[in-house]
Amino acid sequence: MAKGKGKGPKGKKITLKIARNSIRISPDGGRRLDLSKMGITTFPKCILKLADVDELDLSRNMLKKIPSSIEKFEKLRWLDLHSNQLEDLPKAIGTLQNLFYLNICNNKLTTKNLPEELTLLKNLHILNLGLNCLDSIPTSLGALKELKEIGLFDNALTTIPNSVKSLPNLKKLNAERNPFSDSTQQEEHADSIKRIETLHLVREKDLCSSCLKMCQDERDKLNKLNKLKNGTPSPPKKPSFPLLLTPNSPAKDNQKEWRLKDKHP
Structure with missing residues (x-):
């Protein structure tokens, strides 16, 4: 009988040495741990010894779970988990109080598996939830008063709560390619997005x-x-x-940034 039959891919083993060699200095002087596109299937425990980094990039891997130990990254302000196989997020993500940027698009997240603790990220400016399996957006996300950009594209949304559309600092909202219930609602969402965009005179x-x-x-x-x-x-x-x-507004400026066409571009 062949060994390992029926088991998933093992993925690349990340050692502490590999992780240390993957630290880069970001343009603003922060320390960034870049483990993207490395075929990782399991969150590498060794990186907990490097929890003092400012940025963590685990995008374009095959991760199915993020452990509660993510809370060790207390200084983290930039977290990129896009293009994995995540079905949920740990409640501990709410402890990352310095988080400015969170990208969890192109995963398998459902509405019921979005932790309520996301609303604790009071310093969050950019949130990308696009390309998931969300059928609704929690009204509690309206608590993220500092949010400036949110991606909700390519989900199964039929509506967007007013608490999100009326966030005081929101500048960009991408909710394209969702099955909004009728043409009237689609027009309402389009109007709300237009109101969010910056107008230059x-x-x-x-x-x-x-x-x-x-x-x-x-x-x-x-x-x-x-x-x-x-x-x-x-x-x-x-x-x-x-x-x-009234020159063109910047609504389409970052469409390519939000839309991820391939898991492995």
Whole structure:
């Protein structure tokens, strides 16, 4: 009988030496432990001896579980767990009070397995929950008052709670490719995202000629669209553009960052 039959892949064994050699200095001077794309199937216990790092990257592995010992990383402000096989998170994640960035997209997380302790991360600015199996978002996430960006794309959401949409500092919310219950709700979500985006007002004289032409072309398109929609002629084109313009908002700037097309790009 063949040994090991039916068992999952063992994955790469991470030693303390390998972990130490994987520490990098981030642009702001912090210490980053980068163990991404190393075929890890089990959280390496040896890295608990390096728990004083500022950033931990375990993305693009085959991890199914994060142990409660993650609480040892008290200084951690940046945690990347995307593209693993996580089905839940430990309650201990709520002890990481310095956490600024948390990326857990492209896993197997369900709503019931999101720990309530996530709401304890009061310093969290960026949260990515995209590409999971979430059918709802806990209203308690509205307690994350410092949150500026949240990714909810590619889940099974039919609605987004107002407590999340109305977070005071929220600038970017990506909820694309969710089965919202009807077209009306989809329009409401689109409107809420538009309200979240930053709006820039500038004077005509502050735009370069190419930007000004682009804005004028956009206005012409809108006039034509209104004409077709209302069946009435659009007002004659004015020789000059209005003093206040609204250039494109940054809603699509980081779409490629949120959307992970492949587990192993």
